[in-house]
Amino acid sequence: MAQGRLEPPTLDPPTLDPPTLGSRARIAGAALAAVLLLVLSTAPVALGHEGPGFAGSSGTAGPHGAPVVAQPPPGSLPGIDVSHWQETIDWSQVAASGQRFAIAKATEGQTYVDPMYVANRAGAAANGVVFGAYHFARPDATPNDAILEADHFVDIAQPAPGDLIPVLDLERTGGLTQAEVTAWILAWLGRVTERLGVRPMVYTSPNGWEQRTGDSTAVVGAGYTTLWVAHWGVSSPRVPAANWGGYGWTFWQYSDCGSVPGIQGCVDLDWFAGTSFEAVTIPLPDRTPPVPTLAPPGGVARPVTVSFGEVVRGVTVGNLVLLRADTATPEETELTCRSGKGLVVDCLSGNVRTVLVQPREPLIPGQTYRAAVNPPGTLPLIVDRSGNPAPATTVDFAAPTELEQDSAAVAYAWRTVAARDALGGSYLAERSAGAAATFAFPGRSITWYTVVGPDQGRASVWIDGERLGTFDQYAPRKEHRVARSFTGLPRGDHTIAIRVLGTGSSASSDTLVAIDGFEAGGRRIATPELALSWGTVRAPGASGGSVAASDGKRASVELTFRGTGIAWTTVRGPDQGRAAIYVDGALVRTVDNFASEPTFGVVRTVSGLAEGVHELRIVxxxxxxxxxxxxxxxxxxxxIVP
Incomplete structure (x- = not known):
């Protein structure tokens, strides 16, 4: 092997032919090399920092300087692997000596760069030697170490079409268990595959693989079928992981101390099992554009899902759009980009495989929309890693026309109560159990302004999904602008929800809960923008097992839709009252939902409207x-009636 510092080795026993005069000399040479290796391994080493590692430096591939096997395997090609330990190389002489390929160290760990990598790459290319790069792994338990090492390697080595596929040189464990090392290997290989679009090969000795992974077959089982095995001084290498899953070896480092013209001192010698490098070469530039597949949303508040057949970049709200099909008016959207493993990545620079196009506002039921990838006239375009733009692709879909009462498209309003002492001259009130008022705010604290009095009931308060308490709003005398403050929140955006419990103290005459306003981020808001819901009544006879209900005078429900009519499914019963139905601001009719017995599935229909967008309001x-x-x-x- 190339000269360098070695860790104390664990050696694969050499497999030797029956003794002859020549073989006795080789055995003696191997024994002497083993003694020298033992001396070197007991000397002080400096492996606590990155840099000294090179292919074979662990010493598990065989005795240092083991005899070179003279006979090449049938149908194989010769090559070398190098690092900075070979110093300056005369690549013209290397090529003239018949070496067909070279694999050079590029990086080590998270930060080290081999100082000879650039020169070795240029020299090999200039002299027609097929070139590849390897990374000397330094696994450890720090978060994302494998990903960081993989990114460092790709950024520095810059493997290109025509190069040999990249190599992971595994000779250290960093104190990880065998299972942890295996997981680390798969993470590194997966990251490089994701970034380059090709599966790397693994460099190891048989003993090293057994010691560090327990002879795991998980790596080859995951599709990494190319093995570069290091086994010196033998006529045929032993291949770990069940003959590498039946694939055998592809490259074989058979000596760590060969002699090649153009290189001073020892150099690693290798065979490639084949006469064409095509199967282990990074393919030429991809000319095939990435194919997008668009899936319509599953509801009015669900995203459009766009999947690409390969990694793409440069995704923006300008080249991945959601439009109203009739007017070509773009909807405001938020994009979430994910990698092939489902991780959230940057839409511009990340390895994007899937994009969720989330409308900021619910879609209009019955309205036809168009999702478009790279619409005509758009720049920049969504492209793959080779710069091929995704073809302009569209899908039209209609937003759902069947809506349950809790659809995001349905907007509820509570009763408005005028009060001179309220923050804005009025407040909102609701008494039905399950009704809720939700408010989004920034900052580390919030104050809810409410009303207490003899007709007030109980409410629970939730912030970011965590229940912070239950509050009894009863008081003998009515009082406005009562403050309920919540502090110590983490920085950022939050959501507070006030939920009506529909209960009150024994002294209370009602179960009302009031929203007067909020104070957050240094601002007092008398008329906050709220997401409101009515009370929830469980009812087996209802279409979804429940209905929304309110008896607050002037409470309302609104729905914007596209069509020629709309059917409202409601309930009749002994506790049901009257409602006014408005369409586009005009009163259509008043309905009375009283009945002596509860009746579900009662339909109130408005029809004969001009085809278009309309607004229904029920008061x-x-x-x-x-x-x-x-x-x-x-x-x-x-x-919705189309």
Missing amino acids: VLGEARGKATGTFVSVDRFS
Whole structure:
């Protein structure tokens, strides 16, 4: 092997022919080399930093300076592997000596760069020697070490079409277990595959693989079928991992101390098992464009999913768009890009395989939309790693026309109560269990301004999905602008939810909960933008097992849709009252949902509208016929008429 510092070796026993005069000399030479290796291995070494590692430096491939096997394997080609230990190389002499390929060290660990890599690459290329690069692995338990080492290698080595596929040289464990080393190897190989589009090969000795991975077949089982085995001084190498999953060896480092013209001192000698490097060469530039597949969303608030057949980059809201098909008006969207492993990556520079196109606002039920990749006239374009642009691709789809009461397209409003002492001269109120008011805010604290009084009930408060407490709003006398403060939140954006429990103290006359305003980020907001819901009533006879209900006078529900009509599925019963139905701001009719017995699946239809976008608004009137026990209005579902 090339001269360098060695760690104490664990040697593969050499396999020797029966003794002859010549073989006795080789045995004696091997014994002497083993003694020298033992002396070197007990000397002080400096392996606590990156740099000294090279292919074979662990010493597990055989005795240093083992005899060179004279007979090449049938149908093989000769080559070498080098690092900075060979210093300056005369590549013209190397090529003239018949060496067909060379694999050079490029990097080690997370930061080290072999100082001779650039010169070795240029010299080999200038003299027609097929070239490849290897990374000397320094596994450790720090987060993402394998990914960082892989990125370092790709960034420095810059393997290019026509090069041999890249190499992972595994000769260290960094204190990891065999299972952890195997996982590290797969992570490194996977990252390089993701970035380059080719599967690297692995360099190891049989003993080294057994010691470091337990002779695992997981790597070849994952599709990394190319092995560069190091086994010196033998007529045929022993191949680990069940003959590398039946694939055998592709490259064989058979000596660490050969002599090649143009190189001073020892150099590693290798065979390639074949006469053509095509199967182990990075292919020429890809001329095939990446093919996008667009999947419509599964609901009005779900994303369009765009998948690419290979890694792409340069994804923006300009070249991956969602439009209204009739007007070509773009919708505001947010993009989430993911790698082939499902990890979130940067849409511009990451290895993107899938993009989620999320509308900022719910889609309009019944409206036809168009999702488009690289629409005409757009620059820059989405491209693959070779710069091939994805073809302009579109898919048209209609937003759903069947909506349950809890669809994101359905907007609820609570009763508005005028009050001179309220923050904005009024506040919102709801009494039905399950009703909720949600508010998004920035900062580390928030104050909810509410109302207490003899008709107020209980509410629970949640921030970012965590329940912070239950509050009884009852008080003998009504009081406005009552502050409930929540502090000590982490920096960033948050969401507070006030949920009506539909219960109150024994002294309370009602179960009302009031939202007067909020204070967050140094601002007091008297009329906050809220996401509101009505109470939830479980009902086996309802289409989805529940309905939304409110009896708050002037509480309302709104739905923007496209079509010629709409059917509102509601409930009739003894506690149901009257509602007014408006379309595009005009009163269509008033309905009375009282019935002596509960009846589900009651349909109220508005039809005969001009085809287009319309707005439905249903208002709770807070009144009912004399026999009724309540004034509730219920929403079960909506159906859009095209």
